[in-house]
Structure formats: structure tokens, C-alpha cells
Amino acid sequence: MSNHLLEVKNLRTHFASGGGIVQAVRGVDIHVDAGEFLGIVGESGCGKSVTMMSIMRLLAENAAVKADSLVFDGRDILSQSEKTMRSIRGNEIGMIFQDPMTSLNPLFTVGNQMMEHLRLHKNMTKEQAKARAIEMLTTVGINEPEKRLKQYPHEMSGGMRQRVMIAIAMCCNPKILIADEPTTALDVTIQAQIMELMEDLKNNFSTAVILITHDLGVIARSCSRVIVMYGGLIMEEGSVEQIFYEPAHPYTEGLLRSVPRHGIEEEDSESQDKGGEAQTVERQREKLIPIPGSPPDLMNPPAGCPFAARCEKAMKICKMAPAQLTEVGEGHRSACWLLHSQAPGKDRER
Numbered sequence: 001m002s003n004h005l006l007e008v009k010n011l012r013t014h015f016a017s018g019g020g021i022v023q024a025v026r027g028v029d030i031h032v033d034a035g036e037f038l039g040i041v042g043e044s045g046c047g048k049s050v051t052m053m054s055i056m057r058l059l060a061e062n063a064a065v066k067a068d069s070l071v072f073d074g075r076d077i078l079s080q081s082e083k084t085m086r087s088i089r090g091n092e093i094g095m096i097f098q099d100p101m102t103s104l105n106p107l108f109t110v111g112n113q114m115m116e117h118l119r120l121h122k123n124m125t126k127e128q129a130k131a132r133a134i135e136m137l138t139t140v141g142i143n144e145p146e147k148r149l150k151q152y153p154h155e156m157s158g159g160m161r162q163r164v165m166i167a168i169a170m171c172c173n174p175k176i177l178i179a180d181e182p183t184t185a186l187d188v189t190i191q192a193q194i195m196e197l198m199e200d201l202k203n204n205f206s207t208a209v210i211l212i213t214h215d216l217g218v219i220a221r222s223c224s225r226v227i228v229m230y231g232g233l234i235m236e237e238g239s240v241e242q243i244f245y246e247p248a249h250p251y252t253e254g255l256l257r258s259v260p261r262h263g264i265e266e267e268d269s270e271s272q273d274k275g276g277e278a279q280t281v282e283r284q285r286e287k288l289i290p291i292p293g294s295p296p297d298l299m300n301p302p303a304g305c306p307f308a309a310r311c312e313k314a315m316k317i318c319k320m321a322p323a324q325l326t327e328v329g330e331g332h333r334s335a336c337w338l339l340h341s342q343a344p345g346k347d348r349e350r
């Protein structure tokens, strides 16, 4: 039995569409422990959100989800009834999404929605639910919580709505909070406040947080461990330091070259000496280089490495078979043929 809070082995998710089968997730292993802040990063369409929606069993009927094992807190998720899953979602696993307006009902007040959630999942009386709602709005930094309970979502700013979503997701003390691009629609100041809030919740309540994002700056700020996805597969995983300072996969290197490094450098700058400061300035002068090309068509995924068509280091072997994830350091794994010195066909194609 797994010691991890959540452990997924060989997750595969396919969608039936008019044009064929989309192989959105093609064999992914993920685990998360209590109190851990895990980041899953990759471009749009890499499979990161579908992976989480598969775990939560929240996909539409045209999706087929298979896994060798999918265990949350000692229970096999795939064999649970829909009734049990509804209880797990919201009660034990909280979720927040990019746009709170898709999750909040515009026809009901914030208080009504929070209290309904608590009465449904925690069997509270009206008075208990109201007291808990006020407590949670205070926890997420909302002033005048009693007044806010009477407001409708459209009467609040985007940042406040996202705080309300976090309050709803956290009010039942979930073991895991899954946050899918939670700050993408917000301005930079509010983004920082929301990330700080999630860090506080993790620290104060030992909630595991899984943050799904395309933004490496957000990852650098909050996460302890990072998974890099591409083409429905994991390309690399490791600690935030390993991923940012010792990337072992050309796709990760490409992602790092394509984003401003301010957030990353700020994380490191406190511990830097004068020489380090000079290095920081030098790095900030580096030009941002987008990764040319586009992600693979997952209706016809490539036989080899999914990144081969965009990789300047691609070799013949890369187009023949995908490289397996290989240990390159403690807790650091990468799926790249460059790590296999004896690989057949390991000669440069271009």
C-alpha cells in the first residue's frame, strides 16, 4: 500500500471525438504527500489539467480513464461510486479554477453558496455553517465577512471572488487543494496575494497543494517539487532547484529560456553574494527565446519523443521511441535520449 497521500501510476486518458481518439494523457505517474506544494507545468494542451480532472473523475462521458493504480488516502479512486466521489470532492479534495465565475453561481449570494457547501459536506446547522463561513472568509483575508456573505459574486472584484473560491475549497479542511491556473486572470499584485494565501494555508493546515500552471514564475515562488509535462507525458520532474538550475531535459530548458527570470532570480537573490548579484543582472539581460513550433497532434501522437519535432538536439533514436524517465539525481528524473550514452541511433540528425 502506498505511503503517499495521492499516488497515480500509469494514468492514461483518451477522448473520443468526431475525428478519432485524442490520447491526452499517455502514461503518467504522480504522487503527492501531505503538506507538499507540487507544481505541474507545461504549455496549453500538454495534459496537465486533464491529468487532474481524470484523478477527480470530472471528465465528460467521451473520456476513458485508465490507470494501473489511482489511490487517494488509501482508497482506490477508480472503484468508488459517484456518490462517494462527490463526497471526496469538496470534502477531502478542494479545487479552484482560473475563472471563479465558472464555479460560483451568479444567482446566489456568496454566503448562501458557502453555507450550502458546508451543510452538504459537513452536515452543519445553519448557524454553524454561517460561523464557519465567516471564519473562512476572515482566514482568506476578506474584510467585513458578514457583509460579504450577503453579496452576489458579480458585486466582488476578480481577486475577491478567487479568495471566496479558496475559502469554499478550504472550508471542509481538505487534504489536497488542486489549483488550476488560479492566478492567470488576475493582475500581478493580486496574483502574489493569492499565492501567499495558498502558501499560508499549506503551512498552517498541512494541506497538500497541486498547482497547475503554464507560468514558471509562479512555480518558482511557491512549489517545492515540479513536474514538467509535454505531449501527454512527463518530461522531467525534480525539486524546484533542480528544475530551475540543473534542467536535464531540452523542453525544460526551452521553457526556462522563454520566460522572464525575475521571479526565479528573486527567490535566489537573498542568498547571493556580490558576484551572484552581477550574475543576476547578466541573466536578466538575457533575451527571451520562445520555443519554435507547436505541440504534437495527440490524435496521432509521434512514435518517439513528443518534443522531437521542436528539439534542436534531436537524434535518430528520438523519433523511433520515447525515452523512459531516468534518474539523474536524487528525486530528479528526465525522459531524454541524451541521458543514454549507449542508445542505438544516437547520432545527430541535424
Ligand code: SF4
Pocket (backbone or CB within 6 Å): 249, 250, 251, 305, 306, 307, 308, 309, 311, 312, 313, 314, 315, 318, 323, 335, 336, 337, 338
Ligand atoms: Fe530532444 Fe531527443 Fe531528448 Fe526528445 S529525447 S528532448 S528529441 S534529445
